[in-house]
Amino acid sequence: MGVKVHLGSVNITEETKKLMREALDAGVISQGRYTEDFEAAIRKKFSAPYALSASSGTAADTLMLAAAKYLRPGKDEVIIPALTFIAHVNAAYYNHLKPVFVDVGPDFQIDTSKIEEKITPRTLAITPVNLLGGFCDMDAIADIARRRGIWFLSDDCEAFGSTYKGKYAGTLADAGTYSFFASHTICCGEGGMVVTKHKEMADLIVSLRNHAVKSHNVAEKFVFPRIGFNAKMNSMEAIIGLGLIGRLDEFIAKKKRNYAVLRDGLGVDLIPDTSDRSHVLHGFPLMFASQNQRDEALQKIFNAGIECRKLFSSIPTDEEAYRYLGYTPGAFPVAEDLSHRTLYLPIHQNLTDEDLAFMVHTVKPLLA
Ligand SMILES: Cc1ncc(COP(=O)(O)O)c(C=O)c1O
Known part of the structure; x- marks a missing residue:
């Protein structure tokens, strides 16, 4: 029997069709003004200081951890709930970070009472996932991270639009990530986003997602102080998102x-x-x-x-x-x-x- 009810569903709006025609006529298909507009729309909607688009939720997780690692060098462990989507753990692996797992509670979310015993001098970050769109105890995790001087980086790929004490998922930690893959609330085909409070993290992600170029000045375009990624969102994906964010x-x-x-x-x-x-x-x-x-x-x-x-x-x-x-x-x-x-x-x-x-x-x- 064929599929009658799909897991996710795509909406292509009139706004998307209009912008797509405009972009195609102008030959703008890679990262550019439409990805910037999508980032601005996310910043506005979620009151997020910085939003950086990426090629997927996995790429967003990877960039967020990479930036955190470059900003606090010498730390190579990340605390991750055992129950999560594998991409969340893979992002640590891609960054040569050791995942240190913590069990979850009956609510599916990381058991905050078991986090502190896993913190060592090598811990870079606590990276919970707000699984299925529910929430971890975000206040308790923020408190642990602050007291222990480690990053609080949340994977919010499944929690896009969920709110905790009136604040949107993604904006509660030092940084958070979204996915725009098919089964998510806003589907762009593929795509992801990092939102963060920290300018230095945002600046690093802009560089890291583009092979870690030193700057966009023409003289420094091919100067690479770090090992980066090609993890840019393209305009086609951003335009689908731009047509949806208003809905x-x-x-x-x-x-x-x-x-x-x-x-x-x-x-x-x-x-x-x-x-x-x-x-x-x-x-x-x-x-x-x-x-x-x-x-x-x-x-x-x-x-x-x-x-x-x-x-x-x-x-x-x-x-x-x-x-x-x-x-x-x-x-x-x-x-x-x-x-x-x-x-x-x-x-x-x-x-x-x-x-x-x-x-x-x-x-x-x-x-x-
Ligand atoms: C919790 C979580 N993290 C990361 C991802 C990865 O997102 P993407 O498929 O856009 O790479 C997903 C994807 O569904 C997810 O559910």
Whole structure:
């Protein structure tokens, strides 16, 4: 059976079509004024002092860590939750940083009570992820980072538009990252962004994403004081984002409504809003009593034509890619348990009432 309900959905607006025509006529397709306009739109929307576009969320994570490392040399460990998307961990690897994993709590987010015991003189940063669009205890992490003199760098690729005490995800830490890949609230095809409070970090990222050129002065264009990346967003992606950012509030309202319909229809509410946290979720999470039950449900839901996903794994224990670090099953019991028993359903802004009713009709019997 074909897919009836997709995990993510693309919106191409009239504004995008107009800008795209203008850009194509002018031959502006690489990084340039449209990427700058998209960065300015993000800065304005989220009240972020600096916003730097990148070729993907993975690239944004990588650039953020690279800049943090160059600004505080000699530190080579980063604290990362065991339960996250693998790209978050890969970004540390690309920077020759050792991931030091911390288990999560029952809310899917990094267990802040277990962070301090992992801090050493080599710790560069705490890099939590606001998983599925929920929030870690951002105040507690900010406090630890401040007291211990380390960076607080959050991966907000799944939390675009979520707010914590009225502030947007991404703007709560020293820096944060977004992804504009297909399953995210704003989809540009590919793309990412780093937002930061720190000018020196922003300046470094502008250089690092462009092979680490010394400056844009013609005489210094081919002078490279550091090893950089080619991680620039192009104009086509920025224009898709520019056409969507004005509709973000509408998308947020739709995703929140979809969450409420699924919550009420299925009787499940794993990441509820609270008085100070308003979540724009990446997917609608469902938890089962056992891994077998989860796996069976995943297959049945998928076979019915609803694109769903297993929750990410406990990276150090479950992913072969990181087996070389030597962790054995049981090292991160909560992350392992949650990842084995959870799946998530689509929640995107273009779901119709029929899609939602079909999802409730299909999934509800599997929860009995
Ligand atoms: C938590 C998290 N970090 C990083 C990424 C990487 O983003 P991208 O796919 O744009 O490289 C994702 C992607 O979905 C993600 O969910």
